[in-house]
Amino acid sequence: MAIKNKPEHDPISDNAIVDAYMRWALMAAEEVAGKSGLAIVLKQSGLETFVDNYPAEELRVSGKVNFGQYANLSAGLFDFFGRAGKSMTLRIGRLSAKYAIEKQSALFGLGALVASKILPLPTQIKMGLEAMQSGFRKLYGEALHVRLEDRGDKFAYIDEACATCAGKQADAVMCYAFTGALHEALQWQTGKTLDIVEVECRALGAPACVWEISKTPKE
Numbered sequence: 001m002a003i004k005n006k007p008e009h010d011p012i013s014d015n016a017i018v019d020a021y022m023r024w025a026l027m028a029a030e031e032v033a034g035k036s037g038l039a040i041v042l043k044q045s046g047l048e049t050f051v052d053n054y055p056a057e058e059l060r061v062s063g064k065v066n067f068g069q070y071a072n073l074s075a076g077l078f079d080f081f082g083r084a085g086k087s088m089t090l091r092i093g094r095l096s097a098k099y100a101i102e103k104q105s106a107l108f109g110l111g112a113l114v115a116s117k118i119l120p121l122p123t124q125i126k127m128g129l130e131a132m133q134s135g136f137r138k139l140y141g142e143a144l145h146v147r148l149e150d151r152g153d154k155f156a157y158i159d160e161a162c163a164t165c166a167g168k169q170a171d172a173v174m175c176y177a178f179t180g181a182l183h184e185a186l187q188w189q190t191g192k193t194l195d196i197v198e199v200e201c202r203a204l205g206a207p208a209c210v211w212e213i214s215k216t217p218k219e
């Protein structure tokens with residue numbers, strides 16, 4: 001996949017990201033690429049400042065890290081892994097969601113979700129996605145532009161200010177890290193593997209990144 005910077009400045013790149021999200025992405029990337037591999041990615045992506053220097057594990061937006069840097073990491077990992085870019089960034093997204101689930105349980109009300117396993121699967125999925133979006137809303141406030149749509153046999157998770165591709169243009173959808181995070185979170189919650197596909201991406205000029213999540217489990 002060819003990923004470049006957008007010719008015009010993307011204002012979303014300037015949005016600040018939750019400190020812990022960059023930390024977890026870096027920890028997950030280190031687990032997959034190795035310490036020296038990640039150091040190469042960081043140096044090639046203008047992120048030298050993060051070599052051996054991860055942001056604090058804090059669920060707040062300190063303003064120290066922005067979406068543009070997060071997107072540089074995701075694009076840099078694609079470059080580094082070449083043809084394995086999709087599967088590796090998907091895996092990194094899953095791993096970083098593991099850290100997130102552990103640390104955000106209270107803020108996102110995850111205990112109640114696990115207790116919802118008795119409900120029909122589509123209801124569980126909807127509750128999970130809603131909990132995720134309202135958790136992000138608590139952290140980001142006004143800067144967040146996410147919503148859910150019911151599309152019959154699928155739910156659509158719509159993000160008009162996606163951090164993974166902020167400021168980037170690509171020749172295909174590129175936000176596999178978030179696809180992986182959705183997989184991990186919903187699998188943890190429901191115990192089921194669902195079909196999750198990013199169907200639109202801001203990196204392709206769409207107004208939002210959109211993921212469709214099946215309401216029935218994968219065969």
Ligand SMILES: [Zn+2]
Pocket residue numbers: 162163164165166174175201202203209
């Ligand atoms: Zn995106």
